[in-house]
Structures are given as structure tokens and as C-alpha cells.
Amino acid sequence: MGSKSTAKRADALRSIDAIVQAAAECLGRNPEASLSEIARAAGVGRVTLYAHFASRAEVVDAAMSRAIDRGNEALDAVDLTGDPLVALARYVEVSWHLVDQARALLVAAQRELPAGRIRELHSGPAARVESLVARGRAEHVFRTDLPISWLVNVLHSVMHSAADEIRAGRLTSDRAADHITATVLAAFTPPGKPVPQPGAGA
Amino acid sequence: MGSKSTAKRADALRSIDAIVQAAAECLGRNPEASLSEIARAAGVGRVTLYAHFASRAEVVDAAMSRAIDRGNEALDAVDLTGDPLVALARYVEVSWHLVDQARALLVAAQRELPAGRIRELHSGPAARVESLVARGRAEHVFRTDLPISWLVNVLHSVMHSAADEIRAGRLTSDRAADHITATVLAAFTPPGKPVPQPGAGA
The missing domain is CATH 1.10.357.10 (Tetracycline Repressor, domain 2)
Incomplete structure (x- = not known):
């Protein structure tokens, strides 16, 4: 179980990092960029984005x-x-x-x-x-x-x-x-x- | 009909003026004041507010x-x-x-x-x-x-x-x-x- 949760945690960190990077890029081009656009640019689903960010x-x-x-x-x-x-x-x-x-x-x-x-x-x-x-x-x-x-x-x-x-x-x-x-x-x-x-x- | 529409227009102007004045007062106290609060302070219903202001x-x-x-x-x-x-x-x-x-x-x-x-x-x-x-x-x-x-x-x-x-x-x-x-x-x-x-x- 230890290594499984480690792997899950590593996945989550990768997703979060990709979302934050995509957000900086998308919002840096257009301050009104939507969360769907940001999720798409990060290569994650909206559900994943909402799992990590409440708003x-x-x-x-x-x-x-x-x-x-x-x-x-x-x-x-x-x-x-x-x-x-x-x-x-x-x-x-x-x-x-x-x-x-x-x-x-x-x-x-x-x-x-x-x-x-x-x-x-x-x-x-x-x-x-x-x-x-x-x-x-x-x-x-x-x-x-x-x-x-x-x-x-x-x-x-x-x-x-x-x-x-x-x-x-x-x-x-x-x-x-x-x-x-x-x-x-x-x-x-x-x-x-x-x-x-x-x-x-x- | 002329005087009826004149009276209606005067009513509308009065409502708009009351809403704008109430908005300046409510938002001047609290920038997050809601439209319901503003309508209440203006003494008009929310429907009246929305009839004059789209957002x-x-x-x-x-x-x-x-x-x-x-x-x-x-x-x-x-x-x-x-x-x-x-x-x-x-x-x-x-x-x-x-x-x-x-x-x-x-x-x-x-x-x-x-x-x-x-x-x-x-x-x-x-x-x-x-x-x-x-x-x-x-x-x-x-x-x-x-x-x-x-x-x-x-x-x-x-x-x-x-x-x-x-x-x-x-x-x-x-x-x-x-x-x-x-x-x-x-x-x-x-x-x-x-x-x-x-x-x-x-």
C-alpha cells in the first residue's frame, strides 16, 4: 500500500504542477481564460482540476x-x-x-x-x-x-x-x-x- | 395614453435614481453589497431593479x-x-x-x-x-x-x-x-x- 499511495501522490503532484504551469501561461495570455481551457492546456480533465483546486x-x-x-x-x-x-x-x-x-x-x-x-x-x-x-x-x-x-x-x-x-x-x-x-x-x-x-x- | 406613459416614465426615473443612490451608498460601505441589499435600500423590489439594470x-x-x-x-x-x-x-x-x-x-x-x-x-x-x-x-x-x-x-x-x-x-x-x-x-x-x-x- 505504501508504494501505491506514493505513486498516487506523485501523480497528484504532477497534475497540480501541470495545472499551475498551464494556468500561469493561459492567464498570462488572457486574464479571462476559463478553468476548462486551463485544464485542457494542462492535459488533465476538469474533474482532476476541481479535485485539487476548490475555485x-x-x-x-x-x-x-x-x-x-x-x-x-x-x-x-x-x-x-x-x-x-x-x-x-x-x-x-x-x-x-x-x-x-x-x-x-x-x-x-x-x-x-x-x-x-x-x-x-x-x-x-x-x-x-x-x-x-x-x-x-x-x-x-x-x-x-x-x-x-x-x-x-x-x-x-x-x-x-x-x-x-x-x-x-x-x-x-x-x-x-x-x-x-x-x-x-x-x-x-x-x-x-x-x-x-x-x-x-x- | 400620453399622460399614462409620462407617469410611468416618471416612476421609472424615480426608481432608477433611488437604485443608483442606494448602490452608491451600499457599495460605498461594502464593495461586496448584494443587489438584493441595494434593492432593499432603494425601497424597490428585485424585479424592478432587474428591469432597469441587466447585471x-x-x-x-x-x-x-x-x-x-x-x-x-x-x-x-x-x-x-x-x-x-x-x-x-x-x-x-x-x-x-x-x-x-x-x-x-x-x-x-x-x-x-x-x-x-x-x-x-x-x-x-x-x-x-x-x-x-x-x-x-x-x-x-x-x-x-x-x-x-x-x-x-x-x-x-x-x-x-x-x-x-x-x-x-x-x-x-x-x-x-x-x-x-x-x-x-x-x-x-x-x-x-x-x-x-x-x-x-x-
């Missing part, structure tokens, strides 16, 4: 969690040391690329998941920016008259607003990182200090 | 449109002449108050309506900021290295991110307008120029 929200949550895990791996590779302005520009470059890739998935998440859950899923990326902002404040490069949590949220909002602008056809994806960096570096500048020129310190 | 999205759309119309009236009273920094601070003060009042309704709208429709509903407020930003650019107070549409979207994103921070319990409503103004004035500052001090030019 569409659970599927979206799992796909979003997977995208964030991948994102955290990519962000691990970003050098956040040195000049905080340059480090922030590097962070924006990589994380914008991740947001851009996950734009449709994010729309699905915003529709299906409570805002608190989306924030919770982003706590890994948020912690990275928090440390960087804290260091930039200690080095008098970033402003200290607004809370760190506020500045981190501003960065994420500006990034998501770039995704909106692209959807509205008013911005192209290749110019977005520059727009975000220029905006956020200015927003983070202490009152009385000059806004950094583009590419400053690079 | 929950239509009710949310009507409530949101009503809130925006009221908002446009309030914004008409704001003096956007004079020093662009001071005018922007005045705009933020009033429009943040409107966003703050409509926070729950906005959550309902974000869930039920496509992003394009929400943007369309905000075109009145957006046009006001566009003119103000264009004037500030002409007067060399606001940056010209980023498009006007981008700067307007940054303002709205920062405002909505304040609403998120309040929901997350990390910001109080009374401090939000100052945070938004300080952030946006910095974000709008031309590279190389100093970020205005709080209350600058006031």
Missing part, C-alpha cells in the same frame, strides 16, 4: 504565487549594493520586466484575489526595496520625510500604472523602465535636493 | 458614474490658477477627499468594470490635471522629459496607492493628502531642479 481564485492564487517565486529568483540576481540611485534603477529594470511579463496574470489576480492577498504575495519583492530604500535614506540620497512603506508602495504603484498605460496604448513596453526610474528617483529625492538627471551616477 | 456591473457602473459626476462638481470649485505647485496641492486636497469617500465603491468598480471603462469615467478629472500639468510645464515648474499622460497617471496611481495603504492600516486618511502632494510634486520636478519643500509657494 478559480485558488487557481489564480497558485499561478500568481508561482510567478512571484520565479520573480524572486530573478531579483536575487540583481546587485543592490553601491550607489542607491544606480541600484534602484537596476531593480526597476529587472522587476519591470517581470511585471511586464505578468501583466495579464496580474489583471486576473486583481479581479479574483483580495488586495491584502496580492500585497502578501508581493512581500518578498517589497522587502528587497525596503532594505534598499532604508540604505538610501541612511546615505541621505532618498527622502526621510515620508515612511519607507509609503515609498515602496509608490514604486509598485508607478510600476503598475506603467502596465495600465501600455494596456491603454499610450506607452510602449521598451520605454516603461526609463519612465518608471525617472519618476521614482524624483519621488524619492529629499525636498530641497535636486532631482537626479537620467543615468545619474551610472 | 451587477451595470449597477456598479451607474453608481460610479454618479460619484464621478458629483466629484466633477466639487473639482469645478477648485481654483487651479496661480502658482502651479500651489494649484496642484489644492487639486490633490479636494480630489483625495473624493477618492477617500469613494474608496469602497472604487474597489467594487475595479472588480466589476474593465480598466478601460474606469479610465473613461475618470476622463473629466484627468482633463483638469492635464491642463494644469501643461501650464506648469510651460512655466518650467514641472518636468517635460516625460509625457503629460504619464504624469497624470502617476498622480492617480499615487492617490489610489494611498487608498491601499489606508486599507492596509499603514496610513491614516488625514495624513494622506500631504503624502500624495509631497510625492507628486517631487515626481513632477524637472531633473536638475530642487524638489519643492512642503508648503512651498503657499
Whole structure:
């Protein structure tokens, strides 16, 4: 019986993994992708999908969690040391690329998941920016008259607003990182200090 | 028959108005308010509600449109002449108050309506900021290295991110307008120029 249940468990894990991967792909193309489409793309029946996920929200949550895990791996590779302005520009470059890739998935998440859950899923990326902002404040490069949590949220909002602008056809994806960096570096500048020129310190 | 249909039409208009007002109130308290709750608050039956609105999205759309119309009236009273920094601070003060009042309704709208429709509903407020930003650019107070549409979207994103921070319990409503103004004035500052001090030019 032991090996039988082991095999069943391995089967279940394979199905779950295939469903989550298919969900990330299907919802990444179309935020309204149906569970039937996702099951088909995963090569499993709808009954199997419903055996593992109680609702569409659970599927979206799992796909979003997977995208964030991948994102955290990519962000691990970003050098956040040195000049905080340059480090922030590097962070924006990589994380914008991740947001851009996950734009449709994010729309699905915003529709299906409570805002608190989306924030919770982003706590890994948020912690990275928090440390960087804290260091930039200690080095008098970033402003200290607004809370760190506020500045981190501003960065994420500006990034998501770039995704909106692209959807509205008013911005192209290749110019977005520059727009975000220029905006956020200015927003983070202490009152009385000059806004950094583009590419400053690079 | 003329006066009968006139009376019927007046009845229908009264019902629709009561439903939209009740929807704005109920959704303003709880973004998940049901159509039955809204019908009850409006003093009409569910059948009457469904006779006028085909879906929950239509009710949310009507409530949101009503809130925006009221908002446009309030914004008409704001003096956007004079020093662009001071005018922007005045705009933020009033429009943040409107966003703050409509926070729950906005959550309902974000869930039920496509992003394009929400943007369309905000075109009145957006046009006001566009003119103000264009004037500030002409007067060399606001940056010209980023498009006007981008700067307007940054303002709205920062405002909505304040609403998120309040929901997350990390910001109080009374401090939000100052945070938004300080952030946006910095974000709008031309590279190389100093970020205005709080209350600058006031």
C-alpha cells in the first residue's frame, strides 16, 4: 500500500504542477481564460482540476504565487549594493520586466484575489526595496520625510500604472523602465535636493 | 395614453435614481453589497431593479458614474490658477477627499468594470490635471522629459496607492493628502531642479 499511495501522490503532484504551469501561461495570455481551457492546456480533465483546486481564485492564487517565486529568483540576481540611485534603477529594470511579463496574470489576480492577498504575495519583492530604500535614506540620497512603506508602495504603484498605460496604448513596453526610474528617483529625492538627471551616477 | 406613459416614465426615473443612490451608498460601505441589499435600500423590489439594470456591473457602473459626476462638481470649485505647485496641492486636497469617500465603491468598480471603462469615467478629472500639468510645464515648474499622460497617471496611481495603504492600516486618511502632494510634486520636478519643500509657494 505504501508504494501505491506514493505513486498516487506523485501523480497528484504532477497534475497540480501541470495545472499551475498551464494556468500561469493561459492567464498570462488572457486574464479571462476559463478553468476548462486551463485544464485542457494542462492535459488533465476538469474533474482532476476541481479535485485539487476548490475555485478559480485558488487557481489564480497558485499561478500568481508561482510567478512571484520565479520573480524572486530573478531579483536575487540583481546587485543592490553601491550607489542607491544606480541600484534602484537596476531593480526597476529587472522587476519591470517581470511585471511586464505578468501583466495579464496580474489583471486576473486583481479581479479574483483580495488586495491584502496580492500585497502578501508581493512581500518578498517589497522587502528587497525596503532594505534598499532604508540604505538610501541612511546615505541621505532618498527622502526621510515620508515612511519607507509609503515609498515602496509608490514604486509598485508607478510600476503598475506603467502596465495600465501600455494596456491603454499610450506607452510602449521598451520605454516603461526609463519612465518608471525617472519618476521614482524624483519621488524619492529629499525636498530641497535636486532631482537626479537620467543615468545619474551610472 | 400620453399622460399614462409620462407617469410611468416618471416612476421609472424615480426608481432608477433611488437604485443608483442606494448602490452608491451600499457599495460605498461594502464593495461586496448584494443587489438584493441595494434593492432593499432603494425601497424597490428585485424585479424592478432587474428591469432597469441587466447585471451587477451595470449597477456598479451607474453608481460610479454618479460619484464621478458629483466629484466633477466639487473639482469645478477648485481654483487651479496661480502658482502651479500651489494649484496642484489644492487639486490633490479636494480630489483625495473624493477618492477617500469613494474608496469602497472604487474597489467594487475595479472588480466589476474593465480598466478601460474606469479610465473613461475618470476622463473629466484627468482633463483638469492635464491642463494644469501643461501650464506648469510651460512655466518650467514641472518636468517635460516625460509625457503629460504619464504624469497624470502617476498622480492617480499615487492617490489610489494611498487608498491601499489606508486599507492596509499603514496610513491614516488625514495624513494622506500631504503624502500624495509631497510625492507628486517631487515626481513632477524637472531633473536638475530642487524638489519643492512642503508648503512651498503657499
